[in-house]
Amino acid sequence: xxxxxxxxxxxxxxxxxxxxxxxxxxxxxxxxxxxxxxxxxxxxxxxxxxxxxxxxxxxxxxxxxxxxxxxxxxxxxxxxxxxxxxxxxxxxxxxxxxxxxxxxxxxxxxxxxxxxxxxxxxxxxxxxxxxxxxxxxxxxxxxxxxxxxxxxxxxxxxxxxxxxxxx
Amino acid sequence: xxxxxxxxxxxxxxxxxxxxxxxxxxxxxxxxxxxxxxxxxxxxxxxxxxxxxxxxxxxxxxxxxxxxxxxxxxxxxxxxxxxxxxxxxxxxxxxxxxxxxxxxxxxxxxxxxxxxxxxxxxxxxxxxxxxxxxxxxxxxxxxxxxxxxxxxxxxxxxxxxxxxxxxxxxxxxxxxxxxxxxxxxxxxxxxxxxxxxxxxxxxxxxxxxxxxxxxxxxxxxxxxxxxxxxxxxxxxxxxxxxxxxxxxxxxxxxxxxxxxxxxxxxxxxxxxxxxxxxxxxxxxxxxxxxxxxxxxxxxxxxx
Numbered sequence: 001x002x003x004x005x006x007x008x009x010x011x012x013x014x015x016x017x018x019x020x021x022x023x024x025x026x027x028x029x030x031x032x033x034x035x036x037x038x039x040x041x042x043x044x045x046x047x048x049x050x051x052x053x054x055x056x057x058x059x060x061x062x063x064x065x066x067x068x069x070x071x072x073x074x075x076x077x078x079x080x081x082x083x084x085x086x087x088x089x090x091x092x093x094x095x096x097x098x099x100x101x102x103x104x105x106x107x108x109x110x111x112x113x114x115x116x117x118x119x120x121x122x123x124x125x126x127x128x129x130x131x132x133x134x135x136x137x138x139x140x141x142x143x144x145x146x147x148x149x150x151x152x153x154x155x156x157x158x159x160x161x162x163x164x165x166x167x
Numbered sequence: 168x169x170x171x172x173x174x175x176x177x178x179x180x181x182x183x184x185x186x187x188x189x190x191x192x193x194x195x196x197x198x199x200x201x202x203x204x205x206x207x208x209x210x211x212x213x214x215x216x217x218x219x220x221x222x223x224x225x226x227x228x229x230x231x232x233x234x235x236x237x238x239x240x241x242x243x244x245x246x247x248x249x250x251x252x253x254x255x256x257x258x259x260x261x262x263x264x265x266x267x268x269x270x271x272x273x274x275x276x277x278x279x280x281x282x283x284x285x286x287x288x289x290x291x292x293x294x295x296x297x298x299x300x301x302x303x304x305x306x307x308x309x310x311x312x313x314x315x316x317x318x319x320x321x322x323x324x325x326x327x328x329x330x331x332x333x334x335x336x337x338x339x340x341x342x343x344x345x346x347x348x349x350x351x352x353x354x355x356x357x358x359x360x361x362x363x364x365x366x367x368x369x370x371x372x373x374x375x376x377x378x379x380x381x382x383x384x385x386x387x388x389x390x391x392x393x394x395x396x397x398x399x400x401x402x403x404x405x406x407x408x409x410x411x412x413x414x415x416x417x418x419x420x421x422x423x424x425x426x427x428x429x430x431x432x433x434x435x436x437x438x439x440x441x442x443x444x445x446x447x448x449x450x451x452x453x454x455x456x457x458x459x460x461x462x463x464x465x466x467x468x469x470x
Contacts, residue, residue, distance in 0.1 A: 028182075028189060031186075099340070
């Protein structure tokens with residue numbers, strides 16, 4: 001697989017992020033918001049690729065890294081459906097109702113279910129694609145998420161992470 | 168070309184065209200009421216990166232202008248530099264007045280420092296932090312002061328505090344939190360403030376403060392907040408200087424945007440939203456094809 005083709009799914013994740021930001025802000029899909037947001041929010045798939053590169057140095061050498069990236073991002077459907085649900089709430093409810101719906105229901109109750117669902121898919125990726133043992137797959141799952149989510153949290157929340165750890 | 172791709176492409180392009188076409192700023196000049204210029208302000212706005220929000224400072228400024236805000240205070244968590252970027256950009260495009268600020272976030276209180284230039288650390292007591300804000304010429308506003316933050320605001324801090332958020336989006340999450348904001352506001356002679364605490368969910372300026380000033384400059388706005396010259400609405404209920412509340416009520420031009428309000432009206436906006444959601448779902452079925460015997464397949468990828 002060519003490196004460019006392997007970026008199809010990460011690029012789609014960035015595209016959906018851009019659309020979501022436009023829909024929850026505007027509301028509507030406007031080039032002014034969706035375009036730039038998709039570009040600067042591509043830091044999320046990029047962080048995931050970096051983390052994947054760090055933990056996938058070994059495992060199924062028959063598969064190229066671009067193919068691993070493509071197959072890894074095949075497990076992002078739960079997150080994309082979650083983002084689409086958030087977009088739909090802000091598209092069709094009034095801002096006050098959507099805010100009340102998003103917090104706590106969508107963010108605090110549905111997101112954990114999405115985390116578990118996507119973890120199950122990622123676990124399957126490490127087991128069947130990278131041919132990890134059960135323990136190895138769990139270790140890789142935890143390591144990939146710890147690395148990528150730390151990077152994402154640092155960029156998203158910045159100083160609050162290191163200055164106010166109790167919040 | 169596969170029909171699915173055509174359908175997804177048409178839906179998303181149509182959505183983007185309709186949305187972009189309907190994306191016009193609300194140009195409402197600030198009204199004058201008995202010599203006061205009334206500015207719509209949101210004093211609690213976060214941005215991306217490092218401040219837990221979705222839009223960059225420049226996109227936030229443009230969005231604030233589109234939402235009819237005359238003033239915003241950019242209040243990143245425990246730092247100020249993102250706010251300075253927003254202020255610089257807004258001056259370049261002749262956008263809304265951007266006040267630099269910071270939300271001082273500690274485990275004990277959240278405090279808005281509006282009009283400051285240097286970062287104030289989160290390791291001070293509320294009273295000391297307020298002193299530092301005042302030393303820099305800023306105003307101190309208690310951010311979403313719900314019950315868990317009350318112990319940090321002792322008698323000394325309450326005496327020094329300039330204002331408090333009495334309207335904030337958390338009131339739609341839990342009505343008891345709204346009651347707590349109102350109780351805190353009632354504890355002292357504080358300036359009434361309504362803020363959206365914009366983190367990217369919903370529109371900026373969803374909750375807003377009407378500032379009555381004779382001088383539509385950064386200094387004039389800070390002075391007006393210090394003097395309590397504000398009016399804030401919460402679902403028909405008004406807070407602030409009683410004389411100004413009366414003045415605004417008699418005039419009737421200040422919109423009460425708080426509370427669940429109707430979405431932006433208009434066919435293009437609705438069309439854009441519907442086609443966007445449909446387009447995203449159709450595109451997902453192409454990028455993540457559903458295979459028999461499993462949830463998602465590898466989309467034809469092979470080693």
